[in-house]
Amino acid sequence: xxxxxxxxxxxxxxxxxxxxxxxxxxxxxxIFWSTIWDLADVRGEKGEEILSTADRFQETKFxxxxxxxxxxxxxxxxxxxxxxxxxxxxxxxxxxxxxELYDAVHRMQCHLLRxxxxxxxxxxxxxxxxxxxxxxxxxxxxxxAVWSSTSPDFGVQGVVxxxxxxxxxxxxxxxGYFFKGKPIDTRERALQILQKxxxxxxxxxxxxxxxxxxxxxxxxxxxxxxxxxxxxxxERFSFQHPVYIMYSSGTTGLPKxxxxxxGVLLNHLKxxxxxxxxxxxGRIFYYTTCGWMMWNWLVSALAVGATLxxxxxxxxxxxxxxxxxxxxxxxAGTFGTSARYLLALRDLDFRPRSELEHxxxxxxxxxxLPEAGFSYVYxxxxxxxxxSSISGGTxxxxxxxxxxxxxxxxxxxxxxxxxxxxxxxxxxAGQSVTGEQGELICARPFPSMxxxxxxxxxxxxxxxxxxxxxxxVWCHGDFAMMTGSGGxxxxxxxxxxxxxxxxxxxxxxxYSIVDQFAEVADSVVVGLPAGDDVQxxxxxxxxxxxxLTEDLSVRIKKKLRxxxxxxxxxxxxxxxxxxxxxxxxxxxxxxxxxxLLGEEVKNKEALQNPDSxxxxxxxxxxxxxxxxxxxxxxxxxAGSEG
Numbered sequence: 136x137x138x139x140x141x142x143x144x145x146x147x148x149x150x151x152x153x154x155x156x157x158x159x160x161x162x163x164x165x166i167f168w169s170t171i172w173d174l175a176d177v178r179g180e181k182g183e184e185i186l187s188t189a190d191r192f193q194e195t196k197f198x199x200x201x202x203x204x205x206x207x208x209x210x211x212x213x214x215x216x217x218x219x220x221x222x223x224x225x226x227x228x229x230x231x232x233x234x235e236l237y238d239a240v241h242r243m244q245c246h247l248l249r250x251x252x253x254x255x256x257x258x259x260x261x262x263x264x265x266x267x268x269x270x271x272x273x274x275x276x277x278x279x280a281v282w283s284s285t286s287p288d289f290g291v292q293g294v295v296x297x298x299x300x301x302x303x304x305x306x307x308x309x310x311g312y313f314f315k316g317k318p319i320d321t322r323e324r325a326l327q328i329l330q331k332x333x334x335x336x337x338x339x340x341x342x343x344x345x346x347x348x349x350x351x352x353x354x355x356x357x358x359x360x361x362x363x364x365x366x367x368x369x370e371r372f373s374f375q376h377p378v379y380i381m382y383s384s385g386t387t388g389l390p391k392x393x394x395x396x397x398g399v400l401l402n403h404l405k406x407x408x409x410x411x412x413x414x415x416x417g418r419i420f421y422y423t424t425c426g427w428m429m430w431n432w433l434v435s436a437l438a439v440g441a442t443l444x445x446x447x448x449x450x451x452x453x454x455x456x457x458x459x460x461x462x463x464x465x466x467a468g469t470f471g472t473s474a475r476y477l478l479a480l481r482d483l484d485f486r487p488r489s490e491l492e493h494x495x496x497x498x499x500x501x502x503x504l505p506e507a508g509f510s511y512v513y514x515x516x517x518x519x520x521x522x523s524s525i526s527g528g529t530x531x532x533x534x535x536x537x538x539x540x541x542x543x544x545x546x547x548x549x550x551x552x553x554x555x556x557x558x559x560x561x562x563x564a565g566q567s568v569t570g571e572q573g574e575l576i577c578a579r580p581f582p583s584m585x586x587x588x589x590x591x592x593x594x595x596x597x598x599x600x601x602x603x604x605x606x607x608v609w610c611h612g613d614f615a616m617m618t619g620s621g622g623x624x625x626x627x628x629x630x631x632x633x634x635x636x637x638x639x640x641x642x643x644x645x646y647s648i649v650d651q652f653a654e655v656a657d658s659v660v661v662g663l664p665a666g667d668d669v670q671x672x673x674x675x676x677x678x679x680x681x682x683l684t685e686d687l688s689v690r691i692k693k694k695l696r697x698x699x700x701x702x703x704x705x706x707x708x709x710x711x712x713x714x715x716x717x718x719x720x721x722x723x724x725x726x727x728x729x730x731l732l733g734e735e736v737k738n739k740e741a742l743q744n745p746d747s748x749x750x751x752x753x754x755x756x757x758x759x760x761x762x763x764x765x766x767x768x769x770x771x772x773a774g775s776e777g
Contacts, residue, residue, distance in 0.1 A: 179203025
């Protein structure tokens, strides 16, 4: 980053600090993205035109005359260096060199060609985070096919809701995965998915557990691919050619299918090389499934020449040291995870037995990491690490704000806005503000924005998703604040913000304080209509052997009043058995609110624990009766209340 800052300083002498560099990157997008192409040594033809602007945000085109092949860029290394290190809870392990990866993709490409796969066809995967998933993706995209994946912990309907819309020709599946030391057989789910998606012509079978499989369509086992029968080819396509199909969480309806092009790769390389300081032969780990965008983000690090550490399974098996022991043994310099995982470690007062000698960077995303999370990492994990809380989204397959190796880490903040991203915070009047909470927007186009949405011929779904709130400005749906230092604080999703007395409150404000109480394992807060106002209700899941007492309720409310404001104090605090999360480890306040109001929670398949909503549905009926009837508190049999 420092070297790149100096490079741009030679172009514009006013660029002296990171703030100057960021301003340059958004005011001179053509120069900036052209230098990123060169810095990342993108394989392809850049073309002379870098930016073709349009009146509508989403119609702006980057590199309109460029030609490249996505997979060619990820397969640039073909030597004996280590490309992939894989572990499924230690029960299955594998290591592939760059040469072995290249050869495996070549064989898979030949198979797809024999199946008649052409540019624009869809290849999908219902797979664990294993090397074969990457091999199948690279083979598909090398041919100009479009790749989409989900993880095997999805239910049948969740997969069908996604793949049923995009109608893949090839489905890549495994036989299962390991979780908490046990093999989980997913063959029956795979067969049900095949029955429901008639577009699938053939199956690529990549068993992890070693189980047999019979299907009613042609099946090719990945380990028995025939020898190559033609040269490895990399046809180069337009910068507007589709590469990935990603999905919205789908908790409010059928998931939106977002089609993304090679702009994703360019943005990933900017993030890896500059913001992540990742080098060739560096080793990077991110705990993710193939249904989360962080898998796509991680895989792009192959284009840097880095080694990927792939881990599939439960991060606490056999104990809390599992991930740290494994990544330390394999000398990972970057360790990526979710905020929820770090807070779970904090609740255990966990300290790793490994020295983490090689670890330089810890990345955290999925939800805002509170200050208590920062304190825990530096006091218990490693004092010299750079802790980078990062935030962006599946929509852009990357970050709006993230880490920065030339800036200090400030507790509770994301270090900086990403280069090339014109991120601002808008108040209700659509004015850019600093030091005030508001809507996170991006005022200018960026290369990794979706090319289009699937089955959205007139672009109306795309427009509604981002551009209705503020005209021709990407409104991301996050409630956040820009700090005076240029950092960012994210308070949660905009649709989950609370409005007691007409004042907007980010849910992360409340979580960061409630998390300080050792008795509380987790919490979720929602606002319910109460006449012309909003009643704030806090639900808490207690640590084992703890319960919500009147004294604890009083202390929580007192702390919220003193450290936040009287408006942050909930009208009720209720103990609950569980809190719903998406499969991507995001807390879903909106689903809780819908359940409490008796509204349908759509696409429950997107949740890790959909059964948890039954409690809130019953609680909603009791709260409704309480409001409409005698004014008594809900029956204590449904949960403890303070």
